[in-house]
Amino acid sequence: MTDHPRTTDDAWVPDACTLPTAERPLRLAEFDRFFTEAVRGVDRVSARHLRLRLDGTASVEEAARDLTAREASCCSFFTFDLSRSGADSLTLDVRVPPGRVEVLDALAARAAAALGSET
Template sequence: MSDHHIPTHDSWVADTCTLPTAERPLRLAEFDQFFTAAVRAVDRMSAGHLRLRLDGAAQVEVTARDLTARESSCCSFFTFDLSRTDPDSLTLDVQVPAGHVDVLDALAARATAVTGER
């Protein structure tokens, strides 16, 4: 797959994000790594609701909780809900208010592109 279909690296960073600009590429790389390693499916439930189906490994849960907690601290408009659907899988629901649907659109596009839509 060529990179021309993958959104630019910072396309889903909202203007309201309080993470220092110098740290943003590192956070984006962490999300890319997480998407590549853990995401098994990307489902758009509604305009403001994205569901990521994850590998159920214990380390995936630890990483998801850490990453989403840090992201919530700088982009407070995100709501993350991690749940274990069965022993082998996790679900991460990501929700945003109507004013940030464009950010969720870009995040969904990035997750889909990086995972190769497995």
């Protein structure tokens, strides 16, 4: 268990996000649920690159593709790359430009909290 509280506020969401404010807590909850159910490891490759190791089931792959497509449509600064890293595992690479590192920091912290670890 982590000492860091998992908040549902969207204070870290940048102005560049076009998702309507009322929908942001729902999207955050979707990410939290996805992290809890699908993420098996969190690796910070660099300040601008986060790698999530995912369960490799077809339902996780479908959920990852859906969630990242919707997120990229409202927060176009994200780059998501989903690849199969083994027969039963997926890798989701998340990248941001230099001015959006704090958003990736927050995403990494939420994923790590779901695992009960720190990045």
